[in-house]
Amino acid sequence: MFKAAKVIALKDLRIELRSRVVFNQILPFVAVVLIIFAFAFNKYPTLLVTVAPGLYWVTTLFSSLLALQRSFALESENGAKDALILYGLDPAGIYIGKVFAVLVEMVVLEVFLTLGIVFLYSAHLHELVDLAFSGFIGTLGILAVGVTFSAMTSASKAKETILPLLLLPVVAPVLLSGTKAWENEIAGKAGLGDPWVGLLILFAAAFLSLGTLTFGSVLEE
Amino acid sequence: MNGFVEAGYIAVAAGLGSYSVWLTARSKKLNVAVVLTEDDEGKQHGNSNNDS
Amino acid sequence: MARKSWVALVGAFALVTVGVTYVMGLWITPPDVFQGNLVRLIYVHPAVAWVAYLAYGVTSLSSLAYLWKKTRNYKWDLLAASSAEVGVVFTALTLITGSIWGRPTWGVWWTWDARLTTTALLLVLYLGYLALRRVSEDREQRAKRSAVAALIAFIDVPIVHQSVVWWKTLHQSATVFNADLNPKIHGEMAWTLLLGFLSFTVVYVWMVIKRYDIAKAQFKLEDQTIERAIKERVGTV
Numbered sequence: 414m415f416k417a418a419k420v421i422a423l424k425d426l427r428i429e430l431r432s433r434v435v436f437n438q439i440l441p442f443v444a445v446v447l448i449i450f451a452f453a454f455n456k457y458p459t460l461l462v463t464v465a466p467g468l469y470w471v472t473t474l475f476s477s478l479l480a481l482q483r484s485f486a487l488e489s490e491n492g493a494k495d496a497l498i499l500y501g502l503d504p505a506g507i508y509i510g511k512v513f514a515v516l517v518e519m520v521v522l523e524v525f526l527t528l529g530i531v532f533l534y535s536a537h538l539h540e541l542v543d544l545a546f547s548g549f550i551g552t553l554g555i556l557a558v559g560v561t562f563s564a565m566t567s568a569s570k571a572k573e574t575i576l577p578l579l580l581l582p583v584v585a586p587v588l589l590s591g592t593k594a595w596e597n598e599i600a601g602k603a604g605l606g607d608p609w610v611g612l613l614i615l616f617a618a619a620f621l622s623l624g625t626l627t628f629g630s631v632l633e634e
Numbered sequence: 635m636n637g638f639v640e641a642g643y644i645a646v647a648a649g650l651g652s653y654s655v656w657l658t659a660r661s662k663k664l665n666v667a668v669v670l671t672e673d674d675e676g677k678q679h680g681n682s683n684n685d686s
Numbered sequence: 687m688a689r690k691s692w693v694a695l696v697g698a699f700a701l702v703t704v705g706v707t708y709v710m711g712l713w714i715t716p717p718d719v720f721q722g723n724l725v726r727l728i729y730v731h732p733a734v735a736w737v738a739y740l741a742y743g744v745t746s747l748s749s750l751a752y753l754w755k756k757t758r759n760y761k762w763d764l765l766a767a768s769s770a771e772v773g774v775v776f777t778a779l780t781l782i783t784g785s786i787w788g789r790p791t792w793g794v795w796w797t798w799d800a801r802l803t804t805t806a807l808l809l810v811l812y813l814g815y816l817a818l819r820r821v822s823e824d825r826e827q828r829a830k831r832s833a834v835a836a837l838i839a840f841i842d843v844p845i846v847h848q849s850v851v852w853w854k855t856l857h858q859s860a861t862v863f864n865a866d867l868n869p870k871i872h873g874e875m876a877w878t879l880l881l882g883f884l885s886f887t888v889v890y891v892w893m894v895i896k897r898y899d900i901a902k903a904q905f906k907l908e909d910q911t912i913e914r915a916i917k918e919r920v921g922t923v
Binding site for chain 3: 558561566569570571575579581582583586589590593612615616619620630633
């Protein structure tokens, strides 16, 4: 299982290093979103600092939609997904590999996003370790469901529109818990014992196990 | 009463009612279609039997 | 034929019980001391909400039955789909009646209460499920994928609910719903309440049977069309 995961993750990350789609397209997208939020709240610049946790999670969610779609566009070209199954790779391994590859890309994007929030919105962030941990675990939760849904929809004609419809309601708790965890951490109120962080961990654990168990059924034709 | 109560009761009746009407109409239409194709098949079988 | 008249009987029973619930709820039962006539919505709204939850429960169970190899049968998939669609209708009605009740009670059409928010998310969650069913073409693939999606929704609902409850209770002291529960319920009122739950559940049963039959007839029609197309091209098999 982990061998297959390694193969898939390395393959995807290598393709990314060569094609730089995430770097050249999704990273600028994050930058644009940061600027657009500044326009939306132009009347109250201090509000940007207050709502920064929410903005962080909304941007993370939208850019993970793009990264997921990119990740599975790789597979639906030339029927590469069928080839993966034909090679006899373990579906659970494919799943974990996919989650890991997109997670690496998202971590890069989120570091950039956090820098943007600090420099463009002049937000003062401390408790950086706590923030990073909840950011990481929340993203893992989003991707755990996201990879399953993307695999289901990537071959369909309506893939661009159906993925957000499926994913956004399901990951609503991540958005809520992530925002709350960030608010508390920025206020210095709670560390890792925060129940919101607990909920993020629960979410990621539940959907990682479900994804690992059911990815075979999702891939099978 | 006060308008709100009536509105609530009407909303439920209208919602469930229109969905039931849709269900009934759709199942009637489908049943007719299924029976029609079945008849077609029966005819074809009959013809081929006669031919042979 | 026997099945058809049996289904019609269920339908007639549903119609009569809902009719009786309406008459009892609107005219026979007395108005409440605190809420006045507004209390009459209690015979409809909670029952409709209960059916919505019941419908999603059935969807989850039959999806599980489909995914489990020992009980795998396309009928489970069709049942899951039928129940989800009926569930969406009832969820929408729950939101509408809740909103109508909320306006005179709280003064607003919508409030970010834990239950309301969960119900609203439930509606979009299963609208997504139904949309997913519409984009898949291959039957077996659709059945497997939508069963997994239904399981995701099933696991998600308690997490959604928990997060929303925390979200609200960290802000407000109590939920708005507490005021609605009257400690003293009249005998007639209790019976009507019970009848409401029963009648809407029967409506649900009838609707699911109907929807299931439609799905099955569609399958049959598709098969027949394919068979005919093959026959026309290849000749009789």
